[in-house]
Structures are given as structure tokens and as C-alpha cells.
Amino acid sequence: MSAIVDLDGVTFAYGDTVAVRDVSLTVEAGDFLGLVGPNGSGKTTLLHLMLGLHEADEGSVELFGRPIEEFDDGGRIGYVSQKATSRGGAMPVTVRECVTMGRFAHAGRGRLSEADRAAVADAIETVGIGDLTDRLVSELSGGQKQRAYIARALASDADLLALDEPTVGVDAESRDAFYALLDDLNDEGITVILIEHDIGVVTDRADRIACINTELYHHGDTESFVESDALAEAYGTTGQVVHHHH
Amino acid sequence: MSGETPADDRERLRPDRGPRRTAELVGIGITGVVAVGMLGFLLLYWAQDLPVASELYAAFRSLGRAMDAAFGTNVFRHPIMWQSMAVGVLVGVVAPLVGSFLVHREMALIGETLAHTAFAGVAVGILLTSSTGWNGSLLLVALAVGILGALAVQWLTEHTDAYGDVPIAIMLSGSFAVGTLIISYGDGLTGVNVEGFLFGNLAVVTPEGARLMGALSLIVVAGVAMTYKQLLFITFDEQAARVAQLNVTGYNTLLVVLTAVVVVGAMQVLGVILVAAMLVVPVAAASQVARSFRETMYLGVIFGQLSVLGGFAVSIGFGLPSGGSIVVTAIAVYLASVVGSGSAATAISTHG
Numbered sequence: 041m042s043a044i045v046d047l048d049g050v051t052f053a054y055g056d057t058v059a060v061r062d063v064s065l066t067v068e069a070g071d072f073l074g075l076v077g078p079n080g081s082g083k084t085t086l087l088h089l090m091l092g093l094h095e096a097d098e099g100s101v102e103l104f105g106r107p108i109e110e111f112d113d114g115g116r117i118g119y120v121s122q123k124a125t126s127r128g129g130a131m132p133v134t135v136r137e138c139v140t141m142g143r144f145a146h147a148g149r150g151r152l153s154e155a156d157r158a159a160v161a162d163a164i165e166t167v168g169i170g171d172l173t174d175r176l177v178s179e180l181s182g183g184q185k186q187r188a189y190i191a192r193a194l195a196s197d198a199d200l201l202a203l204d205e206p207t208v209g210v211d212a213e214s215r216d217a218f219y220a221l222l223d224d225l226n227d228e229g230i231t232v233i234l235i236e237h238d239i240g241v242v243t244d245r246a247d248r249i250a251c252i253n254t255e256l257y258h259h260g261d262t263e264s265f266v267e268s269d270a271l272a273e274a275y276g277t278t279g280q281v282v283h284h285h286h
Numbered sequence: 287m288s289g290e291t292p293a294d295d296r297e298r299l300r301p302d303r304g305p306r307r308t309a310e311l312v313g314i315g316i317t318g319v320v321a322v323g324m325l326g327f328l329l330l331y332w333a334q335d336l337p338v339a340s341e342l343y344a345a346f347r348s349l350g351r352a353m354d355a356a357f358g359t360n361v362f363r364h365p366i367m368w369q370s371m372a373v374g375v376l377v378g379v380v381a382p383l384v385g386s387f388l389v390h391r392e393m394a395l396i397g398e399t400l401a402h403t404a405f406a407g408v409a410v411g412i413l414l415t416s417s418t419g420w421n422g423s424l425l426l427v428a429l430a431v432g433i434l435g436a437l438a439v440q441w442l443t444e445h446t447d448a449y450g451d452v453p454i455a456i457m458l459s460g461s462f463a464v465g466t467l468i469i470s471y472g473d474g475l476t477g478v479n480v481e482g483f484l485f486g487n488l489a490v491v492t493p494e495g496a497r498l499m500g501a502l503s504l505i506v507v508a509g510v511a512m513t514y515k516q517l518l519f520i521t522f523d524e525q526a527a528r529v530a531q532l533n534v535t536g537y538n539t540l541l542v543v544l545t546a547v548v549v550v551g552a553m554q555v556l557g558v559i560l561v562a563a564m565l566v567v568p569v570a571a572a573s574q575v576a577r578s579f580r581e582t583m584y585l586g587v588i589f590g591q592l593s594v595l596g597g598f599a600v601s602i603g604f605g606l607p608s609g610g611s612i613v614v615t616a617i618a619v620y621l622a623s624v625v626g627s628g629s630a631a632t633a634i635s636t637h638g
Contacts, residue, residue, distance in 0.1 A: 132578060132582050134577070134578045
């Protein structure tokens with residue numbers, strides 16, 4: 041197994057406010073990592089540090105075995121931001137146009153090739169929204185929107201999916217279907233990093249958990265997380281992990 | 287977050303895709319022919335003393351006289367009117383092209399800001415002309431100052447972490463203030479029609495200004511065509527574009543510089559105060575009815591062209607300023623598209 045993401049002693053502050061302190065963790069190829077923590081605990085910041093959207097004040101970040109500053113193979117990462125689903129409201133972009141963006145990291149300035157178009161069509165079929173290809177993303181339901189974004193990541197041949205609270209505002213049924221899709225993709229070897237506020241969902245799906253509240257409280261397999269006191273410590277309460285039954 | 291959309295909605299949309307697409311392509315085709323014709327006129331006008339061009343130019347003049355005879359006007363026989371219309375037609379093409387990205391990035395106010403910066407540029411040009419006897423183009427100075435302003439806006443927004451209103455508003459009013467001070471200082475030294483730059487005037491367009499617009503239009507169309515994919519990705523989802531290793535800062539800078547270029551060209555016929563309307567209104571109209579982003583651009587250009595030609599008709603017919611006529615026509619097109627789409631509620635945020 042090789043490291044997809046490797047953080048070593050990473051610290052990041054917004055001005056004087058430290059958001060992430062001295063975090064070291066490694067995400068291996070094929071992991072399904074759940075990133076949990078209370079609101080404002082630095083989950084999104086940590087994900088941004090992993091993806092190079094923020095630059096660490098201290099420590100080092102490696103992506104696919106390369107220092108983040110030198111990393112240039114953006115097509116390997118599919119990223120779905122929190123904003124992506126809440127914003128983009130009125131912009132008329134079809135599902136096909138959205139998914140095609142996944143090829144832009146490969147196509148450079150040139151025109152899209154037949155292979156590019158085939159990859160887009162495959163990705164749309166894989167996530168099961170083939171009948172929505174010409175619909176506007178802004179008209180889709182929350183669950184359909186998420187699938188469109190995942191298709192964009194698949195179209196880029198990403199081997200890392202980074203998802204920031206992808207199911208906020210998505211109904212329970214669509215959410216389960218969405219996570220089942222993520223499970224399938226993970227089984228096929230795609231590494232998944234998932235921020236999810238519902239700890240029950242994460243512990244059901246992820247095989248590894250990183251629990252953060254500015255500092256890293258736990259990083260390891262899901263069973264050891266459930267059995268540990270990391271959750272209570274991180275949340276400052278004696279929280280209980282809730283399991284959803286399917 | 288929206289709910290599931292009814293499946294019959296899709297059925298309703300499917301049948302008109304064929305004719306709709308054909309209508310769009312015809313519209314774009316006509317617009318393209320008109321724009322190329324206008325570029326051709328500018329070239330002929332420039333090269334009218336050369337052997338072959340002079341015959342073609344004479345033919346063009348006869349066409350103008352014939353049009354005047356047909357319409358009962360006294361307009362088309364004058365080359366100066368053609369060159370103003372050429373600038374208008376080219377603005378109708380390039381402003382919605384750039385505007386499609388600006389509007390959906392909620393950067394509509396940037397156009398207005400850059401117009402005010404360019405106005406400061408005109409003022410600087412007037413001062414240079416009056417104090418040094420320099421005989422260059424005011425628009426070239428406006429272009430230089432406009433591009434500097436664009437880079438400043440980009441720097442400000444990068445360092446305030448958002449396309450925030452406050453730095454933009456400061457820049458907008460600040461550059462206008464500087465412009466008025468400079469003009470006031472140099473008052474009476476030149477006979478330049480400042481009001482023409484403020485409100486737009488067909489008579490403000492000079493042959494150099496028209497040629498500059500022709501060249502700038504080619505640059506803008508080529509710039510957008512070459513970076514369409516990247517600009518689309520960044521407009522739709524900037525963070526994902528960054529993760530995909532697109533040079534987001536570079537493309538953002540390109541977008542504001544292209545905006546400055548459009549604004550300086552458009553300022554001649556629209557005026558500083560109204561120039562942002564052509565970046566915003568046709569795109570807002572197109573967004574009401576478009577079924578894809580590409581279609582937004584096509585329809586934006588078509589609506590932009592309708593606004594310019596309709597505005598010219600109003601301006602010439604009633605002897606009114608061109609800027610106001612074009613903008614009011616554009617807003618009429620927008621209202622028609624709102625009514626036509628039956629979705630007045632999904633008003634798009636235009637930030638200004």
C-alpha cells in the first residue's frame with residue numbers, strides 16, 4: 041500500500057486563531073477515511089490542507105508521494121466542496137457540462153477528444169443519472185446533484201475522492217443510496233476521504249476514522265474509534281456513537 | 287436544496303430542442319455575419335485609399351445611400367454612423383461573452399468599476415493631451431489605465447479573500463473621483479466632449495476608436511474561445527478547479543483584464559455610467575431561458591445584438607443618446623425573457 045495523503049506535524053491558523061494544530065496522519069490507497077469532529081473543529085480546513093487549498097504554516101503535506109507544492113496532477117483528485125452543493129444556484133450548467141469539467145484537467149487548452157466524451161458518458165452512467173444528462177444541475181435534487189459531482193470526479197479518473205459533507209440537505213433514502221455508491225467505488229479501489237457530521241453514518245461506512253478538534257484525537261480503524269473515548273474527548277462531552285440500521 | 291423535479295418537465299423540454307437549436311444557430315450565424323461585415327467595413331474605411339479597397343468602399347457607400355432612400359433616413363450614407371454602429375455591433379458580441387462569466391461569478395459590479403477606472407484614464411489622457419500637446423488616442427490611455435485598474439481590482443479581491451463589495455465600491459467611486467478632479471483641473475484646455483464618454487454618444491466614436499474596438503474584439507473572442515473550458519470550470523466551482531490544478535488566479539486575472547478591454551471599447555457608445563449594462567443585462571436575459579451554459583453564451587450574444595441594433599434604431603429614430611437607448615432596449619429584452627420563461631421568481635443575482 042502506498043500513501044495517498046501524508047500529513048506530518050501540520051499546523052494552520054487563520055490570523056491568530058489556530059484551526060489545525062500539529063496533525064500527523066496518513067491516508068493509504070484504498071482507505072475509506074471518515075473525518076469527524078464538532079462544528080468549527082477544523083475538519084474542512086484539514087481537508088483543504090490535504091488538497092493544497094490552504095498552505096500549512098508548519099509541517100509538511102505530501103499528495104501521492106509528492107510535496108504538495110510540486111503536485112500537479114489535479115485529475116487524480118475528485119473534490120466536492122460544501123459550497124458546490126449549496127451554491128451554483130442560478131448558473132445554467134447541464135449535468136453533461138458539469139461532468140465534462142472533470143476532463144478539463146486532462147484536456148488542457150485543446151478540444152475534448154472522443155475518449156474524453158466517452159469517459160464523461162461512462163461516469164454519468166456509473167452514478168446512475170443517465171436520464172438526467174441534459175438537465176440543469178440547478179434543477180436537480182440534492183442527491184442527484186451529489187451524483188453529478190461524483191460523476192465529474194470519476195470522469196477525471198480520480199483515484200482520490202474528497203467529499204465535504206456531501207449529504208447536507210439530502211433526504212435519508214437518497215443519502216443511503218449515495219453512500220452505497222461510495223462503498224462500491226471504494227471497493228473498486230478509489231480512496232475516499234469523507235467529512236460527515238453524522239457520526240453514525242461515518243462509523244457505518246468508513247473503515248478508518250480521524251477525529252479532530254483542532255488537534256487529532258483519534259486516527260485508526262473504526263472499531264477502535266467506537267471503543268475509544270476519542271469522541272467524548274474531542275466533543276468535550278460523553279457522546280455516544282449512534283448506529284443507523286439499514 | 288431543491289426537491290425532485292417532475293419527470294414530465296423533461297418531456298416538455300425535449301420536443302423543442304431541435305427547432306430551438308436551429309433558431310440559436312441561425313441567430314448566431316446572422317450575428318457573426320453582421321459582426322464580420324462590420325469588421326470588414328472598418329478595414330475598408332481604414333484602407334479606402336488603396337486600389338481594390340477604394341472600389342469596395344465606394345460600393346459600400348452606395349449601399350448606404352440606397353438604405354437611406356429605402357428607409358427615408360439620412361444616416362447610412364455617413365461613414366461616421368457606420369463606424370459607430372460597427373463599435374456597437376462588436377460590443378453586442380464581446381460584452382455578453384465576457385459577461386456570461388462575470389454574472390455567474392457575481393462579479394457584475396466589476397464591469398462598472400472598470401468603466402469608472404477607464405474614465406479616470408480618459409481624464410489622464412485629456413490632461414496629457416492638454417499639458418504636453420501629445421496627440422495620441424484617449425482610448426489607448428483609457429485602455430492602459432483600465433487594465434491597470436483591472437489588475438488592482440484583482441489584487442484587492444485576492445487580498446480581501448472574496449469579490450467583496452467594499453474594495454470594489456472604494457475603487458469604483460475613487461477612480462471616478464480622480465477622473466472628475468483631473469478633468470476639472472484641465473478644464474477648458476481641450477475641446478473633448480466629456481459628456482459623450484459619460485453617457486455615450488455615436489459622435490464620440492473616432493476612426494481610431496472604432497479600429498481599436500475591432501482589434502480588441504478579435505482579442506476578446508480569441509481569449510474567451512481559448513480559455514472557455516477553464517473559465518467555465520472556475521466560474522462554476524472555483525475550489526474544485528483549484529484542486530484540479532487550474533491556475534485560478536491567472537484565469538481570474540485574464541477575465542478582469544478582458545472585462546477592462548470590453549469596457550473601454552464599449553464606453554464610446556454606451557458611456558461610462560451605462561457600460562456595465564451590456565455585460566450584465568443580455569446575460570441575465572439569456573440565463574432566464576437557457577438550457578445550458580453554452581446556450582447562455584449564444585443567447586447572450588444574440589440578445590446583446592438585438593439590444594444594440596434596437597437601441598440604435600431608437601437612438602437614430604428619436605434623436606436620443608445611444609447609451610440609454612441600447613440599455614433600455616436590453617432591459618426590454620430581459621423583461622420579455624422573464625415573461626417568456628414564466629419564471630420571474632428565479633431572478634438571478636447581479637450584484638448591482
